[in-house]
Amino acid sequence: MHNMIIEDERYGGQPDFNYDVIDENQHVHVSHERRSELYEFIQTHHQIRDIQTHSQLQADLVEHLWQKHRAN
Numbered sequence: 632m633h634n635m636i637i638e639d640e641r642y643g644g645q646p647d648f649n650y651d652v653i654d655e656n657q658h659v660h661v662s663h664e665r666r667s668e669l670y671e672f673i674q675t676h677h678q679i680r681d682i683q684t685h686s687q688l689q690a691d692l693v694e695h696l697w698q699k700h701r702a703n
Contacts, residue, residue, distance in 0.1 A: 678684050 679688065
């Protein structure tokens with residue numbers, strides 16, 4: 632029974648692989664503005680990747696877990 636072949640039925644028929652037709656109604660707006668959220672994310676990412684910050688965050692997490700489990 633486990634050797635049965637299962638057909639892909641998610642398309643309900645033959646899938647459409649015609650990539651020559653492009654929907655002209657699709658408009659994509661690309662922003663070239665500097666977004667503060669993205670800049671802050673990148674800055675935070677670089678801080679976490681810093682070995683000293685990483686080690687401090689790791690030590691803080693271990694201390695937090697020890698305090699949490701000692702209380703129980």
